[in-house]
Amino acid sequence: MQPTLGGLMLRPRSRPLHLSLCLLVLLACATLAHAQGFTLEQVLSAPFPSEPARSRQGDKYAWVFDAQGRRNIWLAEAPTFRARQLTRYTQDDGQEITALTFSPDGNRLAYVRGGDKNQAGEVPNPTSDPAGAHQEVWLTDTRTGNTVKLGEGDAPIFSPTGEAVAFSREDHLWVVSIAGGKERKMFEARGATAAPVWSPDGTMLAFSSARGDHSFILIYEPHTQRIRMLQPSVDRDIAPRWSPDSKHIAFIRLFNVTDTYSIDHERVAPWGIWVADAQTGASQQIWQSGLTETDSFSGLPSDEFFRWTGHDRIVFNSERDGWRHLYSIPARGGDAVLLTPGNYEVENVAYTLDNAAIIFAANKDDIDRRHLWRVGTDGGAVEPVTSGEGIEMSPAVVNAGRQLIFFHSTARDPYQPFIANIDGTNMHPLAPQALPADFPSAQLAIPAQVIFKAADGTEIHGQLFRAKLSMGRPPAIIFMHGGPMRQMLLGWHYLYYYHNAYALNQYLASRGYTVLSVNYRSGIGYGRAFREAQHRGARGASEYQDIVAAAKYLRESGAVDPKHIGLWGGSYGGYLTALGLARDSDLFAAGVDLHGVHDWSVLVAGLRVPLDSPERTKIARESSPIFAVNKWRSPVLLIHGDDDRNVAFSQTVALVRRLREQNVEFEQLIFPDEIHDFLRHEDWLRAYHAASDFFDRKLKP
Template sequence: MRATLRLAMIGCLGLALTAGRAAPAPDLKAFLAYPFLTDLVAPERGGALAWIEMREGKRSVWQARGADLTATRLAGSGLDDGMELAELAFSPDGRILAWVRGGGEHNDWAANLPPPNPASAVAQPTQEIWVSVEGSAPVQVAEGAEPALSATGRLAFVKDHQAWTVTLTPGAKPEKLFYDRGKIGDLAWSPDGSKLAFVSHRGDHSFIGIYAGPDVPIRWLAPATAYDGDFAWSPDGTRIAFVRREGEADLLASPLTETPNPFSIWVASVADGRARQLWASPRTIEGSYPQVPDGMFVRWAAGDRIVFRAEMDGWPHLYALSAGAGGTPRLLTPGAYMVEHVALAPDRTALIYDANTGATPGDIDRRHLYRVGLDGGAPVALTKGEGVEFTGAALGGGKVAYVGASPTGPMRVMLAGGGTPKPLGEPGPAYAPPGMVVPLPVSFTAADGTLIHGQLFVAKGQAARKPGLIFVHGGPPRQMLLGPSYMDYYAHAYAMNQYYAAHGYVVLSVNYRLGIGYGRAFQHPAKGGIAGNSEYQDVQAGARFLAAQSSVDPARIGIWGGSYGGLLTAHALAHDSAIFKAGVDFHGVHDWSLYPGLITRPERYEQGDYDAAMKSAFESSPESALKGWTSPVLLIAGDDDRNVRFDQTVDLARRLRAQGTPFETLILPNEIHGFLRYDSWLRADEASVEFLGRTLKP
């Protein structure tokens, strides 16, 4: 009786209500039934394709082979089991395809944790390597990750941070290739398959090593007090090009200001390990090592040239450098846009990439496919229009495959070259949820004069003065598009923004500073993140823009977002509850000072500098303004989160409860940061829809 009375009192106060599974909102499942396609790859010599499809949590591996590239489904359980499929890898000739089943969230923090178990299976899940030879039935050959196939069909992989191998014969047992005291990664066979190059990560430095056989010591390439990696074999296998840098630059890991993190391109002899520097980037902010988008991308191209990505003009672009003479790199992709997802053509004379540029208004918030030759000439557009196209794979003979989608249609793998692009694979069940809209490209100005881009989702023909909803992405180095994203987390967010627009909300997705797509200065702003939270003013500007729309009721504006978007959702509710009447916070960061490791290497700083950085970290956190938080919030998180620690949600809930702020929670046992199960997303979305409807549509 006493316990019952106590629970009833808590419910009346609106505190700590655990959100149960609400009744499904009308046609929510229709919006979540989109096909998501990822990991589109082609073998080094072209002639085949593979990709991964996910629909309602059911993952499958597809392969297209033969002259007409007939696509077949190779693998997939047909279950929403949360077992990720990833890391597709062809042998150079395309005869063998390998992939990994299980795992998730690849970062240093998660590296020593067992594979996640989001379905709460009784048996502990494992991370497995599967192989299909010439399209045959797949076979599990080992436990591990990062499969790498040689020209001779030999498979190497990583297990427990060491390099292993297994022969592709029935009953073969995996064997450790060699011992190394570092953490092994980035396996790559030489062109003839006789040697294996790898990176040995050793904390404050890393080496590139060459394994040449069981009786040959590891050969290290010019070892130094540096981070060496991002390497590429020469076509004849006698040299390796690699990137050297002194340290890692990360906006959120710097104390209060960003400092240059230059890098250099080196070429080493495989025979003796000696190396020489070909070129060094300028010691400027723009000359810093480019970590996003999509890493460095280093390849050895035709004409003894090395191609790589850099941001020396303030945008991520491709450059070519002579492997023999060095000199000044030649810019291949000039312009105020970002180059992303790059592939080298089989003959090594051209690069295929997607970029946020084109002739259609709003292309800065799209992706289109381009080809640029290494022998000169301007990039050539392969796609255009109001759709999005990304992750190109070069097949040879002028053929290119890519993933494409319209703003209101499903993703498909498309084949271009020699006529109208044609879809590959089976279309699957129709994806046509009612009420989808073509989002509008919009822009508005933050308080400090910074131009901010966004996408406005508004349905026609509905009653005026609807509630408004701000969406903020995570990352933060991400960009929401005028169509589905190439990342599954944001493809889901796009579908939900479409759902909200179709059900009586006007939605504004805000691409705030710290994000990609608008130049390096935008991505690395002054006083961003833990150094001052300057990006929050972009959210405030978005709210002003949304409130000014004639179709929006400014008294009913809410906000939702995940990860860094959860942090900004919490900021909005803490600083501006008068504007934001409710919010849904997916696994957000709420107190930066709970992450002292973000102030990298505290022993490097004077105590006063470190104390100032920690003070700034807390003052840049939502919990520093908690007393102003009066609007209700729904907190959603998985307790096996490996990107944002679960204690961020625990701590916020404890503080909100203490001051009487209304909040509700939906906790998903054993789920990770990017939920692995469709059922988890469905439960979270049902709870979000019900909560926002109850708080913004009374």
């Protein structure tokens, strides 16, 4: 019997012709492999920088490099700022390095190794090490690299002389000599001690004490063993800041008011800035917000967003005009000056050594990137420091104010530390030797900025990665970031999680997919009204229409296969992936859901969900993927770590039960003892290989 294909008889071919066809196939495969050009391992190989720290004198700069899971501290010193590796950790063990802090003389560096505890009191242990894991404070000598453990804890600060290190443990401050010995509790005080800061003259320590529904600012005097409280009230006092002469303390007061949080409105959180005499405690309010949502306290992205600066002024951030901007006000009181006017958001802040000017990162004039700008602390023109098609973040002024160090990336070049003159000229990489020689920069796609409108007219920005190697109309994948208070950019991202996501989007494009990354409403970068969009998430899933609009944009372009559009995302992006598959399986053919939220009617850590009435609980559930699971038909890959501290693992367990009831095809990849933002490089590779393979099987005809 001759072999058949679809009922047609196949005739045996001659051997030479058969060999020729095999050769052509092999050549085609080789050409395809060469055109694809890079592996997932290569595009994820760049070391990721984080935790920047500058010495008090500005002559040393340190940061953490995560090189394929091996986390180490690097150091650069004046005058050459030639970078070198300081610590020697060699394993992809998932133990983070954070909270880098220089000693007053810059000769030592304290840091924390190990992550925060979960509700059960467990430190992340993603390798399932039988010895367990600990969060510990360590000390390294910046001259020799010698490293010693100081004790278990977090958030180290040096004493004014540099002879001891204090750190936080179990809501108290502990102190230990750098010469060795056993740590001891610095003092006893009710409440949770936070934000400790020494006075410039080294005689007093200010800190906040959280006590449930209120908090105080306290001053501890080591020489008298006395604790004093500044202007105690029923409100929440946070963020103490010393004046340069150590005579006064500025702090933020969050007023306790009736909660107005609802489906349609944010919680109104009025606040004020107070200044107190450090000796007498006499205090006065020098500024107060309004009583609207826009005026409400929006948090401090870092300590530098609230600071006593030059010319005896206090700099603070506010969204009173609908965008996160910097203001300054005289310490004695008066009118607040808007330092950064315009439709953009300030994201990082640094100060010149004389505290007279601010270098800040923002999306001014380039809304889907970040650049550095300069403005005086008392106002004046905002001047550009960097520009172009790159992304610049986390500035630090070094070398007696003559140079800047910052992190920089482009569409093709990964996020790395750079150094430049104070005016932004002569920019060059600080540690070029750290980037692997085979990193595929030249082979990466340059994403295009695209703008489209949702059904309600809201303008949505995205980044379009056009498929390589495509013959005809390629399959497409829509990516959604997490957060949701995030923004994907036209280049490598400044956050580790999204630096990895950008790498996967590049890899998928190299494998023949058109990828559209969507900055849906409730993200940052486009103003407070966009971020606080009505009916978002558990209040009605209004951002889902942005994902449908993205699919419509791709379909109407005529450049993709309309029957093979997939979804992928993590966390909040996982939520939107699952929601798309549940509501519109006819539109979305497959999805990869990393640790997504599947049921808003269950409390989700880190996200405020109004569930204080049956009606709100009903809306929350109707806004959830699990509510529409009876319509779900498309296959899904579920990826989750079972020590997730952001989205409970039970969210995926509950979804799987419902998918099984509905006979929905699903695959799973579970990481025992991993957290939300995977700590091991190996786990990122496994997750992304699984995602790519899943899409190849489900979206490619």
